[in-house]
Amino acid sequence: MKAILEVQELCKYYDKTIAVNNISFTVSEGICLGLLGPNGAGKTTTVEMIEGIKEPSSGDILYRGEKRDKTFSQVAGIQFQSTAMFSFLTVKETLKLFHSLYAHTSSIEQLIETCDLHDFIDKYTTKISGGQKQRLLLALALINNPDIVFLDEPTTGLDPQSRRHFWQVIKQIKQQGKTILLTTHYMEEAEYLCDQLLIIDKGQVIAEGSPEHLLKSHFNYNYICLDASLKTQTQLEELGVKFVMGDQIEIYSNNIEFTLQQLIQHNINLNSLRVRSPTLEDLFIKLTGSTLRD
Amino acid sequence: MKNFLALLVARNKEYYRDKGALAWSFIFPIFIIMAFTFAFSDNQPTIFKIGVLQPTDVNTTADKLPKVLQADYIQQLPFDDLDKALSRIKHHQIDLLFDIQKKQYWINKRSSAGQALEVLLSTDSRQYHKQVIEGKEIRYVDWAMPGVLGMNLMFSALFGVGFVIVRYRKNGVLKRLQATPVTALEFLAAQVISRLCVIITVVTIIYIGCDLFIDFLMIGNYWLLYVIAFLGGFSMISFGLVLTSRTESEELAGGLLNFASFPMLLLSELWFALDSAPNWLIGISQLLPLTHTVQAAREVMINGATLADISHHLWALTFMCIIFLFIASMLFRWYRE
Numbered sequence: 001m002k003a004i005l006e007v008q009e010l011c012k013y014y015d016k017t018i019a020v021n022n023i024s025f026t027v028s029e030g031i032c033l034g035l036l037g038p039n040g041a042g043k044t045t046t047v048e049m050i051e052g053i054k055e056p057s058s059g060d061i062l063y064r065g066e067k068r069d070k071t072f073s074q075v076a077g078i079q080f081q082s083t084a085m086f087s088f089l090t091v092k093e094t095l096k097l098f099h100s101l102y103a104h105t106s107s108i109e110q111l112i113e114t115c116d117l118h119d120f121i122d123k124y125t126t127k128i129s130g131g132q133k134q135r136l137l138l139a140l141a142l143i144n145n146p147d148i149v150f151l152d153e154p155t156t157g158l159d160p161q162s163r164r165h166f167w168q169v170i171k172q173i174k175q176q177g178k179t180i181l182l183t184t185h186y187m188e189e190a191e192y193l194c195d196q197l198l199i200i201d202k203g204q205v206i207a208e209g210s211p212e213h214l215l216k217s218h219f220n221y222n223y224i225c226l227d228a229s230l231k232t233q234t235q236l237e238e239l240g241v242k243f244v245m246g247d248q249i250e251i252y253s254n255n256i257e258f259t260l261q262q263l264i265q266h267n268i269n270l271n272s273l274r275v276r277s278p279t280l281e282d283l284f285i286k287l288t289g290s291t292l293r294d
Numbered sequence: 295m296k297n298f299l300a301l302l303v304a305r306n307k308e309y310y311r312d313k314g315a316l317a318w319s320f321i322f323p324i325f326i327i328m329a330f331t332f333a334f335s336d337n338q339p340t341i342f343k344i345g346v347l348q349p350t351d352v353n354t355t356a357d358k359l360p361k362v363l364q365a366d367y368i369q370q371l372p373f374d375d376l377d378k379a380l381s382r383i384k385h386h387q388i389d390l391l392f393d394i395q396k397k398q399y400w401i402n403k404r405s406s407a408g409q410a411l412e413v414l415l416s417t418d419s420r421q422y423h424k425q426v427i428e429g430k431e432i433r434y435v436d437w438a439m440p441g442v443l444g445m446n447l448m449f450s451a452l453f454g455v456g457f458v459i460v461r462y463r464k465n466g467v468l469k470r471l472q473a474t475p476v477t478a479l480e481f482l483a484a485q486v487i488s489r490l491c492v493i494i495t496v497v498t499i500i501y502i503g504c505d506l507f508i509d510f511l512m513i514g515n516y517w518l519l520y521v522i523a524f525l526g527g528f529s530m531i532s533f534g535l536v537l538t539s540r541t542e543s544e545e546l547a548g549g550l551l552n553f554a555s556f557p558m559l560l561l562s563e564l565w566f567a568l569d570s571a572p573n574w575l576i577g578i579s580q581l582l583p584l585t586h587t588v589q590a591a592r593e594v595m596i597n598g599a600t601l602a603d604i605s606h607h608l609w610a611l612t613f614m615c616i617i618f619l620f621i622a623s624m625l626f627r628w629y630r631e
Binding site for chain 2: 051052053070073074076078080082083084085086088089093097100101102140
């Protein structure tokens with residue numbers, strides 16, 4: 001697929017702190033690329049350099065094979081992590097304001113429909129809920145009918161129902177052929193929405209690829225989970241099985257059937273037995289030794 | 295232009311829908327009018343004022359003045375410009391003008407204080423040549439009125455835009471606008487023009503209100519007064535933009551804006567003239583936009599000055615508008631990294 005965005009050896013320094021350290025990646029047109037990483041990993045800085053909000057210390061960013069110019073803001077839709085709007089303007093007035101700032105735009109009525117803004121369209125932007133605000137910010141990101149959309153942790157702080165609704169809207173945007181760059185630390189969100197992932201930690205890319213590819217390449221085992229107890233822990237140690245002890249015991253197994261037989265033979269209590277596949281969270285812990293939300 | 299107009303409309307809506315801010319904008323002038331009316335309900339001077347021509351040093355001059363005019367209750371004001379001094383006596387701002395070298399003095403025949411000083415002078419053994427001048431009294435309230443208007447204009451210009459910019463920067467509105475095709479100049483121009491509309495409206499209200507209660511002097515052209523208010527407001531808004539071009543701290547912005555407003559309050563001849571101040575202080579005052587605004591307005595209101603008469607003030611204000619706006623646009627940051 002044709003690359004819409006190429007990031008080459010991107011760096012950002014603040015005095016002696018390195019926020020982004022030599023990051024390179026390519027984004028194909030029409031996909032949803034997820035940037036994952038814990039807080040302070042450099043995701044937002046990377047995205048804001050691509051958006052043109054921050055100046056890179058070094059490196060190149062190419063849009064459709066060429067360096068970005070002032071027209072990039074006409075084709076890019078941006079939803080920041082946290083932004084206030086003009087006070088004392090209604091949602092509809094805010095949409096009209098941003099609508100008038102661009103040369104090519106989407107229909108306001110269509111955006112109201114897509115982002116489900118009907119219920120609060122005449123309310124002041126300061127009087128709407130967190131979920132409603134995120135929907136408005138998404139509508140503003142789409143108001144110029146962008147080719148590429150940047151969504152920086154768009155569902156943070158939303159209740160599960162609002163988050164699900166948001167995901168549906170993002171799916172719709174994707175179906176329109178738009179390219180999406182999504183930063184998130186919700187694994188479920190990344191798995192549901194993203195075609196490609198870029199895992200960033202301490203300003204560097206530590207893994208990239210599709211979710212399936214990443215999991216397959218880093219895990220050749222599944223997890224057998226049991227309730228944590230001292231007795232079970234002792235029994236497993238005697239058995240010589242590889243496991244981790246946290247809130248529960250997680251046994252690494254590349255042959256579930258064989259491992260279960262071993263556990264039964266040694267009379268280990270299996271009342272709480274649960275088998276699960278590795279997740280992106282596991283991947284991140286494996287790669288960095290910390291959880292995504294640390 | 296489309297972006298500028300959209301932002302101008304948005305800012306104006308934001309302003310007039312903020313009921314608290316809007317109410318204050320109209321209540322504040324009422325307070326000023328009330329305070330002003332109360333303060334100047336009795337404006338009798340407590341001392342006599344004598345203008346002394348061609349002084350090189352106040353003390354030296356005082357030594358040469360007739361002894362009868364050297365009493366503690368007589369304030370001496372040196373003048374090196376005869377026209378300026380005559381204007382003052384014409385408008386009763388000084389009670390008597392004395393030229394030591396030519397041994398002559400001027401009094402306003404309508405001034406009772408001047409006549410009292412003349413009686414006092416007649417007790418001196420030497421003879422002085424009398425010159426009579428005529429002119430309507432300029433009360434202190436007439437003299438101070440441009441200062442009241444100027445002060446309101448300054449606070450509204452400096453704080454009205456400065457704090458809004460800092461708030462926008464702090465809560466991310468500027469960052470959001472940076473992601474659009476809006477340029478810094480379009481954004482700043484919209485803020486300046488929006489605030490100018492507010493300033494001109496509020497200053498007009500104060501003017502009309504004060505005129506109803508106090509009936510102060512206004513000889514010149516009203517449109518000229520609007521030109522002064524426009525340029526004065528523009529220059530001080532631009533000055534406010536320079537001060538708040540980068541910070542996102544409201545505390546720092548408040549400190550900087552106060553730091554800028556105090557010298558203007560003291561040195562821009564709002565409440566008292568700087569006639570007897572050292573030259574270096576007068577020089578500093580000429581660098582302040584409020585000084586030119588107030589002096590130009592005063593010349594129009596009291597002396598009926600024409601556009602040509604106050605052109606030097608208008609050029610100075612225009613120059614400051616350009617310089618401040620240029621510096622503000624160079625320093626301006628949408629948000630602090």
